[in-house]
Amino acid sequence: METKPKILVSKCLGFDACRWNGVIIEEQFIKKLSDFVEFITVCPEVEIGLGVPRDRIRIIKKNGEYFLIQYKTEKDITKVMENFSKKFLKKIEKENIDGVILKDRSPSCGIKDVKIFSDKNVVVQKGSGFFAKDVVNTFTNIPVESEGRLNNLYLKENFLTKVFLISRFRNLKKEMKELVKFHSQNKYLFLSYNQKMLRELGTIVANLKKEDVEKVFKRYGETLLSGLKKNYRKNSYYNTLLHIFGYFKDSLKKEEKNFILKNIEDFKNDKVGLLTTLILLKSYVIRFDIDYLKEQTIFKPFPEELI
Ligand code: SF4
Structure with a gap:
């Protein structure tokens, strides 16, 4: 748990x-x-x-x-x-x-x-x-x-996303394989918050200089916390959602495609909350059995009951 x-x-x-x-x-x-x-x-x-x-x-x-x-x-x-x-x-x-x-x-x-x-x-x-x-x-x-x-829904989503993300990181076992898994599962969440942070974290976790685990965790944690200072920008999240949509859009009927695209647009225009769009996309990730996406925390940054 x-x-x-x-x-x-x-x-x-x-x-x-x-x-x-x-x-x-x-x-x-x-x-x-x-x-x-x-x-x-x-x-x-x-x-x-x-x-x-x-x-x-x-x-x-x-x-x-x-x-x-x-x-x-x-x-x-x-x-x-x-x-x-x-x-x-x-x-x-x-x-x-x-x-x-x-x-x-x-x-x-x-x-x-x-x-x-x-x-x-x-x-x-x-x-x-x-x-x-x-x-x-x-x-x-x-x-x-x-x-x-x-x-405010936007501020609440940001607060909860950050709190749960920080807590998950702090409670990782201090092992490289745990950090690599954490980084991979959070890729799309990081992309929505801060592309620069995602790149920097990727470099740290690649650990080309073969630094010891403690040092890597420390640098990763500092970069993560400072990269999360700002709230997500609607546009970045919008682009990430489109990116995810790209995984399965060619397998959809035109009507389905339009429905999802409208929902993503509605999120961008503040007509629906983030979780609604994420749940819709997740249902297609499950339908098309895309394992890499199924694991992404962007689909459940915090318990849904909280919104
Ligand atoms: S916690 Fe105490 S000090 Fe703070 S606002 Fe409430 S009553 Fe006031």
Whole structure:
């Protein structure tokens, strides 16, 4: 059985009623995800001893500097939050997590769009929460998303694809034959994300200099993670789908061909989701028994139940 990816998540997103007002946020996607991933939860505000319920906190900008202030009591918790974040993230870094989901707009967990106030309590700009800022700076090579952005299908597909791919790579046995198989099975997925990365990974896995396995895995991992920083571009995915279609198009009736081509066009024009088109293509891969394609992870980058 495939090892579950590890995801760091804001605790109030369905795990604990730890919001300032004692509320829990029921997030359907995260609930679904919990069957397929291992969650590591954290509530930075509770961790620094603020308790539930608690007075709200705000980011205040004063003389060009940012402070985390408990608004009613004017208690400054900037340092205590900074210390907690650094200590906690140092510990979590060792856990090899594959992704992060944080609560939107919170002065602690919000990745962006967090209201920042002047000392006269007027919103002067928007920015990152104190904990989220450190998360983003610590985990530069894994997907970090807010729960709100994951309502967008394209962002969700990208997040899930990357998280499951990174986890699969990290859990490979450190043997060359495992890496060669991984590379071969992911060829079309890599092609959809980043052609340059596919070429570089191909060179690394060919290992012409006969470097030792550990070194090869390290270089492969670094290239993979940095190549996955960007989301897939519709056009690259579109070209990959056409490429796959090319394997069996000559064996199809005109009507079938047109139907598939329309579906691929519909994907490009945002009329159908990626998984719909992939499932359609996969059905032909099975029908024509194309073993090499059957093994490609592009057809199942993550469990279908998650979309
Ligand atoms: S947003 Fe972060 S700090 Fe606020 S309740 Fe949720 S987990 Fe805790």
